[in-house]
Amino acid sequence: MSGVSRRDLFKIAGAGLLIGSSLHTSTACAKPVKTAGRMLPPPKGNRVVIVGGGWAGVTAAKHIKKEMPSADVVLIEKRKIFMSCPISNVWLGGLVDMDFLMHDFHTPASKYGYTFINATVLDIDRSKRRVYTNEGYVDYDYLILAPGIGYNYDAWFKGDKDMARYCATHFPSAFIPGSEHIALKRKVHNFEEGTFVLIVPPPPHRCPPAPYERAAMIAYVFKKNRVKGKLIILDPKKDIKPKGPGFRNAYIELYGGLVEYVPNAKIKEVDPVKKVIRTTAGDFRFDDANLNPPHRAGDLAWKVGLVNPKTGWCDVDPLTLQSKQDPRIFVAGDAASVKGFPKSGDMAHNHTQTMVVKALVALMKGKDPKEAVRAPTNTCYSMVNGDPKEAIVINVIYDIDRKKGAPVKKKVNVENRRSEQLARATFEWARALYRDMFS
Amino acid sequence: MDRRDFIKVCTAVALAPPSFITGILRAEETSFKPYKKALLVKENGEPIRPEDVSPLKEYIFFYPYRSTPCLLMDLDSEVKPVKVKAKNGESYMWPGGVGPKRSIVAFSAICSHQLSYPTPDQTFINYYPKGKVAKVAGRDRVIQCCAHMSAFDPARGGEVIGGPAPFPLTAIVLSYEDGKIYALGTLGREVYEDFFDVFKPDLRRLYGSSRRAKELVDRCVVMDITSYTKDVIRC
Numbered sequence: 001m002s003g004v005s006r007r008d009l010f011k012i013a014g015a016g017l018l019i020g021s022s023l024h025t026s027t028a029c030a031k032p033v034k035t036a037g038r039m040l041p042p043p044k045g046n047r048v049v050i051v052g053g054g055w056a057g058v059t060a061a062k063h064i065k066k067e068m069p070s071a072d073v074v075l076i077e078k079r080k081i082f083m084s085c086p087i088s089n090v091w092l093g094g095l096v097d098m099d100f101l102m103h104d105f106h107t108p109a110s111k112y113g114y115t116f117i118n119a120t121v122l123d124i125d126r127s128k129r130r131v132y133t134n135e136g137y138v139d140y141d142y143l144i145l146a147p148g149i150g151y152n153y154d155a156w157f158k159g160d161k162d163m164a165r166y167c168a169t170h171f172p173s174a175f176i177p178g179s180e181h182i183a184l185k186r187k188v189h190n191f192e193e194g195t196f197v198l199i200v201p202p203p204p205h206r207c208p209p210a211p212y213e214r215a216a217m218i219a220y221v222f223k224k225n226r227v228k229g230k231l232i233i234l235d236p237k238k239d240i241k242p243k244g245p246g247f248r249n250a251y252i253e254l255y256g257g258l259v260e261y262v263p264n265a266k267i268k269e270v271d272p273v274k275k276v277i278r279t280t281a282g283d284f285r286f287d288d289a290n291l292n293p294p295h296r297a298g299d300l301a302w303k304v305g306l307v308n309p310k311t312g313w314c315d316v317d318p319l320t321l322q323s324k325q326d327p328r329i330f331v332a333g334d335a336a337s338v339k340g341f342p343k344s345g346d347m348a349h350n351h352t353q354t355m356v357v358k359a360l361v362a363l364m365k366g367k368d369p370k371e372a373v374r375a376p377t378n379t380c381y382s383m384v385n386g387d388p389k390e391a392i393v394i395n396v397i398y399d400i401d402r403k404k405g406a407p408v409k410k411k412v413n414v415e416n417r418r419s420e421q422l423a424r425a426t427f428e429w430a431r432a433l434y435r436d437m438f439s
Numbered sequence: 440m441d442r443r444d445f446i447k448v449c450t451a452v453a454l455a456p457p458s459f460i461t462g463i464l465r466a467e468e469t470s471f472k473p474y475k476k477a478l479l480v481k482e483n484g485e486p487i488r489p490e491d492v493s494p495l496k497e498y499i500f501f502y503p504y505r506s507t508p509c510l511l512m513d514l515d516s517e518v519k520p521v522k523v524k525a526k527n528g529e530s531y532m533w534p535g536g537v538g539p540k541r542s543i544v545a546f547s548a549i550c551s552h553q554l555s556y557p558t559p560d561q562t563f564i565n566y567y568p569k570g571k572v573a574k575v576a577g578r579d580r581v582i583q584c585c586a587h588m589s590a591f592d593p594a595r596g597g598e599v600i601g602g603p604a605p606f607p608l609t610a611i612v613l614s615y616e617d618g619k620i621y622a623l624g625t626l627g628r629e630v631y632e633d634f635f636d637v638f639k640p641d642l643r644r645l646y647g648s649s650r651r652a653k654e655l656v657d658r659c660v661v662m663d664i665t666s667y668t669k670d671v672i673r674c
Contacts, residue, residue: 346587350603377603379587393674395575395588397601413575413588421585421672428563428586432553439637 039117039136046071046364049131049138051121051300052146053077053105055086056333056348056356058437060144063357065112068364073114074138076121076131077105082438083177086345087430089210090383092174092185093217100430101177103438111439124304126326142360145306145314145323146333146352147298149175149206149343152312155294156270167272171291175206187288188218193228194287197277199267200235204313205295206334207344209394212240212247213382214290219255220386229287230258234265234279243382246392246416250384295343297335306331313337318406319373320359321351332356340398340409342378349433350376355407375400375407381426389423392416469531471612473624474503475657479511479613486619487661489513489538497566499548499557499667500659502611502622506642506652507631508548508557509611509622511661512566514580514594517541523596523607525628533596533626537615545622546597547609549634550584556634558641561670566593575674576601582608585674597627622659 048064050057053075061075082103090096109116119133124143131138151173153164172180188196198218200211215233222231240247240261251259265281270291277284277291296302296312306314306323314331315324318338323329332352334343341347354374362372375398383391392415399410415422479487479500492498494515502509518536525531536542548564549556555563564584567573573583576590582597583590589602597608610626635642635653642652664671 353605354603377588377601397588415574415674421670422674424561424670425563425585425672425674428555428561432550432555432586435637436553 036136039133039138040074040115043072043139043141045141047139047141048073048144048360048364049140049142050075050144050146051124051131052148052298052333053079053082053116054146054148054333054348055084055345055433055437056352057144057146058082058105058108059349059352060146060332060357061114061116062108062112062437063353064361065114067357067361069113071361071364074117074140075105075109075114076117076119076133076138078118078120079178080118081105083181084345084430084434085175085177085206086433087426088174088177088181089214089217090426092181092188092214093220093383093386094189095217095383095386095389096427103434108438121300124300126304126329129328141328142364143329144356144360145301145304145329145331145335146348147300147335149295149334150298150302151176152294152296156267163272167270167291167293171272171289173292174290175201175210175292175295184290187290188221189225191222191225191227191229191288195229195232195285196222197232197234197284197286197289197291199270199277199290199292200233200237201292201294202236202266204337204343205292207380208241208342209243209247209380209382211235211292212243213384215259216247216250216255216382216384217386218290219251219259222258223255224386227258230260231255232260232262232284232286234262234267234277234281234284236264236266238263242380242394243392243414243416246382246414246418247384249416250390250392250418254385295334301331301335304329307335308337311337317370319355319400320369321356322359322369330356330360338407340407341376342380342396344378344380346380346429346433347376347378349436350378370405373400375410379429381422381429383423383426384418385423388420389426390418390420391422391426392418393422393425468525468628469529471624471626472629474622475655477502477622477657477659479620479622479659479661482660482662482666488618489540489543489615489620492538492543492661493568494542495568495570497568497664497671498661499664500545500622500661501656502545502659503625503655504631504652505654505656506646507634509545509659510548510564510566510582510593510664511543511545512568512580512593513538513540514542514544515540515569518544518594521595523598523610523627525606531626533610534612537613537620539615543613543615543620544593545611545613546582546591546593547611547625547630549609549630550586550589550604551599551606551608551628551630552584552587552589552602552604554630554634554637555584555586556638557664557668559645559668561672562664562668563672565664565671565673567673571673573673583674585672588674 119135174184265279333348359369498511520535589604646652
């Protein structure tokens with residue numbers, strides 16, 4: 001037992017310890033909010049406002065300016081500093097410093113000549129093409145919405161916001177960068193004995209191999225710290241995917257006895273207070289946990305009315321990633337639903353460059369946006385060992401099927417044999433993408 | 440280099456067709472950019488000769504700046520001039536191989552995707568010589584970068600044949616004169632400006648200062664890749 005009663009729980013929640021925007025459940029288009037006045041002069045037909053400075057948003061800002069220097073590009077982001085979700089598992093394992101993940105928004109804005117506004121977007125009026133922030137409003141000709149993911153705690157707690165808040169506070173998911181990651185790292189490194197549970201969210205979720213990589217890094221820390229206990233991975237799928245053999249071999253060969261992988265464990269109930277999880281593969285008690293609820297499009301996409309409530313993600317044209325609700329809006333990154341595209345940093349970076357930016361620039365130049373789109377690729381390394389550092393990798397090459405009007409997988413390359421060389425490539429993979437976005 | 444010299448170079452390079460000459464004036468991306476003419480030498484200082492370049496190995500040298508790495512390779516059969524498509528949609532004529540078999544070519548070893556390059560510690564971008572198959576590209580005689588799996592065809596002017604690289608590798612234009620091999624300049628889009636910018640701390644550490652890293656060379660030591668870098672990372 002946790003020692004926290006339900007009454008205590010409400011007290012804690014009432015004190016407002018965690019008022020996370022990711023817990024919002026609004027799906028309707030809200031009325032425009034009143035904010036301070038206009039922040040920038042009216043647009044002249046070439047203004048692209050990008051909402052969200054994650055992997056997709058930062059990539060879009062730079063590459064639009066590179067492809068079309070005359071474009072008036074504005075990036076709006078609520079965070080004051082960029083923290084990378086990719087490689088955060090490696091950081092969780094203690095293999096890189098926080099410095100590796102942190103980047104500034106100012107250098108690329110200054111170098112490539114786009115406007116960076118550090119503000120929180122409150123609402124978007126699509127009819128006026130206006131973005132309202134806590135600092136004022138900005139009008140756009142085109143909008144790139146890159147809100148990332150949100151957590152769907154409703155799937156577990158059926159609207160019980162206090163319980164959702166309790167769960168998020170005590171067992172943070174750490175799939176959205178920031179404080180949650182630091183809290184999780186503290187948990188993992190402080191864990192001494194007992195059962196630690198990691199829930200794999202149901203697909204589609206951000207970064208398909210991330211929960212398995214995280215499990216490997218947690219197991220690495222436990223092994224190093226001689227933890228008396230085990231890590232239980234509860235997976236709703238019937239097997240580990242992608243890179244299944246690579247992860248499975250690591251769990252068995254490196255962390256035998258420390259890791260228990262449970263397939264077909266669909267969540268029936270999560271009780272973070274009693275520390276019990278009921279699944280289709282049995283019930284599990286835990287001492288500590290990384291409880292990952294299902295993912296869905298970020299809150300702003302819901303607020304603006306671009307989400308298909310049946311899927312939880314934004315329906316988009318599979319070539320241009322223009323919203324099916326509003327062709328003036330492109331949805332980039334994890335919030336967009338494109339068949340065959342994983343929700344990952346590399347994919348966001350790639351499809352933003354080869355599809356979103358190409359299409360948008362073509363549109364602004366009066367050309368056919370679909371013709372401008374190029375096929376993306378996706379490369380994803382996963383660290384599975386910390387001493388020595390060893391990784392595995394998957395690489396997917398796509399093609400554009402012009403008849404279907406959609407990207408299709410052309411070739412999948414997987415290297416499940418972990419190696420130190422792939423670990424070094426993991427770091428270069430990240431450094432190179434940070435270079436593109438931030439230097 | 441004046442126009443007369445330039446035409447001489449072009450003739451020496453590889454029987455360049457007229458489009459090569461006309462193409463050079465179109466745009467920076469598609470034109471030949473002459474740098475200092477540099478003799479390629481072995482580690483002992485003697486000029487490297489075609490027979491010193493094994494088709495089974497990967498070689499590195501630095502040109503046109505002392506800090507900008509290039510890969511040298513013998514593709515073991517004649518490499519003909521080909522038209523290479525640049526990012527701006529235009530094309531340029533790449534002159535093909537040099538040497539008695541016209542089989543020796545060179546390219547910048549700075550990946551056109553995200554600038555990964557060989558360092559003394561490790562190299563992610565490599566040439567896979569005859570018999571050494573790159574797993575992702577599924578073939579040998581290919582240049583591949585393991586950071587994001589971009590692949591380039593050295594027999595086709597460094598054209599992108601896989602992965603996210605948006606444009607070909609910068610080609611190093613070579614000439615073969617009196618049994619010696621020279622580097623004359625570059626062809627195709629360059630990434631040196633970005634390279635010097637983003638790797639400033641690394642270059643300062645390796646060369647003492649940015650200014651020193653940007654010194655142009657007139658002599659290039661060709662090394663087996665394994666004698667330059669500790670870890671050749673292949674994928």
